Amino acid sequence: MSLLDTTLAAIKPVSEEALAAAERRQNELTKPPGSLGHLETVGNRLAAIAGVCPPPVPEPAVIGLFAGDHGVCAQGVSPWPQEVTVQMMLNIGAGGAAINVLGRQAGADVWVTNVGVAADAPDHPAVRDRNVRRGTADFTEGPAMTLEEARAAVEVGIATAFEAVDGGARCLLTGEMGIGNTTPSSALISVFTGTDAATVTGRGAGADDEMLDRKVDAIERGLALHQPDPADALGTVAAVGGLEQAAIAGFILGAAARRVPVVLDGVIACSAACVAVAFDDDVRGYLISGHAGAEPGIQAAVAHLGLRPLVDLGLRLGEGSGAAVALPMVQASARILNDMATFASAGVSEG
Numbered sequence: 001m002s003l004l005d006t007t008l009a010a011i012k013p014v015s016e017e018a019l020a021a022a023e024r025r026q027n028e029l030t031k032p033p034g035s036l037g038h039l040e041t042v043g044n045r046l047a048a049i050a051g052v053c054p055p056p057v058p059e060p061a062v063i064g065l066f067a068g069d070h071g072v073c074a075q076g077v078s079p080w081p082q083e084v085t086v087q088m089m090l091n092i093g094a095g096g097a098a099i100n101v102l103g104r105q106a107g108a109d110v111w112v113t114n115v116g117v118a119a120d121a122p123d124h125p126a127v128r129d130r131n132v133r134r135g136t137a138d139f140t141e142g143p144a145m146t147l148e149e150a151r152a153a154v155e156v157g158i159a160t161a162f163e164a165v166d167g168g169a170r171c172l173l174t175g176e177m178g179i180g181n182t183t184p185s186s187a188l189i190s191v192f193t194g195t196d197a198a199t200v201t202g203r204g205a206g207a208d209d210e211m212l213d214r215k216v217d218a219i220e221r222g223l224a225l226h227q228p229d230p231a232d233a234l235g236t237v238a239a240v241g242g243l244e245q246a247a248i249a250g251f252i253l254g255a256a257a258r259r260v261p262v263v264l265d266g267v268i269a270c271s272a273a274c275v276a277v278a279f280d281d282d283v284r285g286y287l288i289s290g291h292a293g294a295e296p297g298i299q300a301a302v303a304h305l306g307l308r309p310l311v312d313l314g315l316r317l318g319e320g321s322g323a324a325v326a327l328p329m330v331q332a333s334a335r336i337l338n339d340m341a342t343f344a345s346a347g348v349s350e351g
């Protein structure tokens with residue numbers, strides 16, 4: 001069996017018993033029931049994931065950041081030249097990008113992986129070279145990649161998640177870098193949510209009105225050409241996805257297989273989560289939405305995934321930024337269940 005097959009076989013639903021115990025405990029803590037809002041639902045989810053209430057605080061954390069390039073850039077869908085992908089990947093490796101700053105602030109390590117960058121990338125001690133292919137093909141003309149390449153990229157993500165968890169990580173965060181990658185992300189979200197391309201396509205890293213029209217047109221042509229089947233996770237990501245989306249889907253599958261929560265960033269992460277859930281519906285229970293970003297595809301995806309974003313700061317950066325800023329809240333939600341006094345222990349009268 002392949003790594004993908006054994007990983008899928010290892011994924012089990014989250015614990016309904018631990019979820020129910022956490023919901024009961026929230027009502028015993030010294031606060032009006034429900035008064036901590038979404039911090040309560042996230043804490044309850046952490047209990048369901050760990051299978052125990054109160055849940056362990058999800059730390060230390062690793063941001064799995066995957067870089068890739070996109071043949072669909074030939075259609076004029078990004079205002080930025082493709083070489084920015086490799087340049088930013090090296091900047092992230094050197095610690096100079098926003099995600100490095102936000103990761104340090106949140107106490108999360110950044111692991112950068114080249115899964116599909118087109119350019120020659122010089123060896124860098126902080127960049128993991130797992131390149132599956134030098135960028136995807138233009139999906140308006142043919143499949144973005146072969147099924148074998150898609151599987152290999154998914155397995156890069158799984159192996160990265162396993163390495164992080166085996167090294168002690170108890171919370172995984174998704175990150176990415178890839179000029180043009182909002183276009184395949186919107187294509188994937190369109191397929192998996194059954195929403196038309198125009199509704200789930202946004203301005204990415206700065207598209208103007210004309211470029212936005214070209215993005216929608218490219219996605220519509222790609223979907224008409226490939227007619228992706230939303231029940232076929234691997235076939236869909238191979239047809240209209242990207243190497244970093246496939247790797248992030250694998251990273252999520254790996255987290256679920258090891259019963260570790262995974263905090264999602266923006267539209268690329270959300271599209272990858274749709275792929276992961278199409279592989280195995282039980283993955284839903286392991287997901288936490290970090291933030292509601294500017295890209296309209298995020299809304300369709302989080303609705304499809306049954307998630308509620310923790311923060312809404314108007315971010316549209318990617319890299320894992322929205323997951324990193326949400327991480328302290330995820331950890332706080334576990335501490336609430338662990339550290340608060342109960343009405344009985346504190347001698348506070350219940351309402």
Ligand SMILES: O=C(O)c1ccc[n+]([C@@H]2O[C@H](COP(=O)([O-])O)[C@@H](O)[C@H]2O)c1
Binds near residue numbers: 183205
């Ligand atoms: O994560 C998001 O929601 C997000 C929204 C807009 C842009 N991005 C980032 O910007 C790049 C893709 O933008 P674009 O316009 O080239 O498709 C890529 O490197 C992403 O990390 C990311």
Ligand SMILES: Cc1cc2nc[nH]c2cc1C
Binds near residue numbers: 080084176177205
């Ligand atoms: C400079 C730059 C940094 C990024 N980080 C994530 N996506 C990005 C896109 C650009 C263009």
